[in-house]
Amino acid sequence: MGTRLSVRWTAVALLATLTGGAAPALTFAQDADNPYTSRLDVRTGRRLFGAQCSTCHGLNAAGGNESTGPDLTTGRFRHADSDAGLFRVIRDGVRSTSMLGLGADADEQSVWQLVTYLRSLDVTAGGTPTGSAEAGQQLFTGKGNCAGCHMVNGRGQRLGPDLSFVGDRRALADLETDLADPDAELLPRWWTMRATGPNGQVVEGLRMDEDTFTFRIMDAEEKLRAFSKYGDWTYERIQRSTMPGYADTLTADERNDLVAYLFSLRSEP
Numbered sequence: 690m691g692t693r694l695s696v697r698w699t700a701v702a703l704l705a706t707l708t709g710g711a712a713p714a715l716t717f718a719q720d721a722d723n724p725y726t727s728r729l730d731v732r733t734g735r736r737l738f739g740a741q742c743s744t745c746h747g748l749n750a751a752g753g754n755e756s757t758g759p760d761l762t763t764g765r766f767r768h769a770d771s772d773a774g775l776f777r778v779i780r781d782g783v784r785s786t787s788m789l790g791l792g793a794d795a796d797e798q799s800v801w802q803l804v805t806y807l808r809s810l811d812v813t814a815g816g817t818p819t820g821s822a823e824a825g826q827q828l829f830t831g832k833g834n835c836a837g838c839h840m841v842n843g844r845g846q847r848l849g850p851d852l853s854f855v856g857d858r859r860a861l862a863d864l865e866t867d868l869a870d871p872d873a874e875l876l877p878r879w880w881t882m883r884a885t886g887p888n889g890q891v892v893e894g895l896r897m898d899e900d901t902f903t904f905r906i907m908d909a910e911e912k913l914r915a916f917s918k919y920g921d922w923t924y925e926r927i928q929r930s931t932m933p934g935y936a937d938t939l940t941a942d943e944r945n946d947l948v949a950y951l952f953s954l955r956s957e958p
């Protein structure tokens with residue numbers, strides 16, 4: 690929090706410098722680029738939407754009807770053609786309709802997270818895949834050995850997230866990053882824990898849970914191991930993904946095929 694605040698003040702100071710030291714023009718949030726666009730922001734936005742918007746727009750934002758609340762998943766909006774425009778609609782509402790908006794006092798971060806969530810619903814916004822989904826499926830279970838860690842429709846392993854519906858939640862560019870740079874947006878859920886015993890033996894795996902006294906690791910065989918933090922084992926949290934990056938070990942074509950396959954994995958194809 691403190692960091693974000695100071696960054697914002699730096700930006701204001703910089704602006705003052707750029708405008709020749711004149712009284713800094715006020716920068717309004719709705720004129721800026723959306724600063725909250727991570728996967729976590731999508732999630733928070735979805736939660737906010739469920740609590741505050743779904744009564745009119747439906748749980749998945751697909752809408753009731755024009756009078757209760759229109760479909761917001763098409764990527765096209767009558768009242769906005771940019772993120773900043775959506776910000777204004779969500780904060781200020783649409784005049785003379787039941788779309789009241791959150792009001793002038795609304796928390797800026799929450800409004801942006803709602804924008805991010807709505808943007809995430811338009812799955813074609815980032816383009817459509819160029820690779821072959823069939824070839825990608827072969828790679829997934831074959832050469833790429835992705836199924837060695839990931840489950841798709843009940844088949845595979847649990848050492849990574851279930852990818853059965855990954856196309857619902859990841860845009861094309863995100864999937865490309867997932868493959869090339871797995872550490873890019875790593876949630877603590879996927880940190881690695883390494884425990885070293887008194888004789889130098891090492892147990893490493895996913896950090897399943899951790900409290901003041903204990904932690905549990907799931908090793909590569911999906912076996913759970915529990916440890917005390919006050920025994921004679923030492924431990925270390927490794928905030929890197931167990932998933933290898935594939936930028937070097939798969940060709941660009943192979944990665945495109947995998948992305949096409951992942952993109953096709955949806956709850957509603």
Ligand code: HEC
Pocket residue numbers: 738741742743744745746755756757758759761765766767768769775778779783786787788789790791803
């Ligand atoms: C009481 C019902 C109601 C609630 C609650 C509501 N909306 Fe709306 N919303 C509407 C209606 C009705 C419209 C269509 C307004 C019009 O153009 O006639 C609308 C329009 C919109 C639009 C513009 C759509 C477009 O095509 O430009 C957006 C974006 C939107 N709502 C987002 C939200 C978000 C986000 C929330 C929660 C913070 C929310 N709405 C809560 C009823 C509601």
Ligand code: HEC
Pocket residue numbers: 829833834835836837838839848849850852855859864867868871872874875876879930931932933935947951
């Ligand atoms: C050694 C285990 C392992 C292997 C092998 C592996 N992954 Fe992963 N993968 C993970 C873990 C753990 C995560 C979650 C942490 C992260 O985002 O890096 C993940 C995340 C992902 C995500 C993001 C999922 C989401 O919900 O956002 C995608 C997509 C993905 N992997 C695809 C692949 C593909 C395709 C392959 C094969 C080329 C592969 N993985 C191989 C462990 C693995």
